[in-house]
Amino acid sequence: MKKRNDLFESYELLVDRAGAAFQEMQKQYGACMKCEPHCSDCCHAVFGLFLMEAAYLKEHFDRLAEGEKGAALSRCEEAEKSLERLQNMLQAHEGDPQMQVYIMSRERIPCPLLNEHQECILYSHRPITCRVYGIPTKIQGKARVCWKTEFKKDERYPIFDLDGVYRDLYFLSTELLKTVGRADPEKASLLISVSKAITTPLEELLHQQLAGSAKAS
DSSP states (O other), rough: OHHHHHHHHHHHHHHHHHHHHHHHHHHHHGGGGGTTTTGGGGGGOOOOHHHHHHHHHOOOOOOOOHHHHHHHHHHHHHHHHHHHHHHHHHHHHTHHHHHHHHHHHHHHOOOOOOOOSSSSSTTTOHHHHHTTTTTEETTTTTEOOOOOOOOOOTOOOOOEEHHHHHHHHHHHHHHHHHTOOOOHHHTTOBBBBBHHHSSSSHHHHHHHHHHOOOOOO
């Protein structure tokens, strides 16, 4: 069974791969990309974390200064309320997947890690989804890109395989669950909100995941 530090190191290799892909796209197609300081469009997108990323985020969040952590925890309360409202909206359209996708695409919930200066307080340790937001990515087999970019539909570009990274994150999450008991493939696939990740002690989060109660709002 792998130790948690070993799993964190494996996760950081995925982070490095994402960073290298972004930098390479910046070299080749920088004119098409619109990522710049204080642009927080991706910080309002709704997404969940695999357990491996949630644990890594919590590890580094706990090292922040108390004042910075306190402000973020206050923002978590609003984020959770917004996520609960979104969940209710999605449930109301449970039989209409297209409407659910539309609702998700229109929802704008600020990440609790985004401070009043529109800066990520854990930028150096941000999730992989955040790291590749400004370049073409493959998600659920389809090419996707930030709406602000100027990549053209009729041209071909390198695409970062985010689906492949998600598979690796799922595997690492399964291994992480083994550190507290057993590997449950179904439980390892549950996603966690950023606010739940940083407000829940890691040991509690792991046991919640095994109980099937850590699903993102």
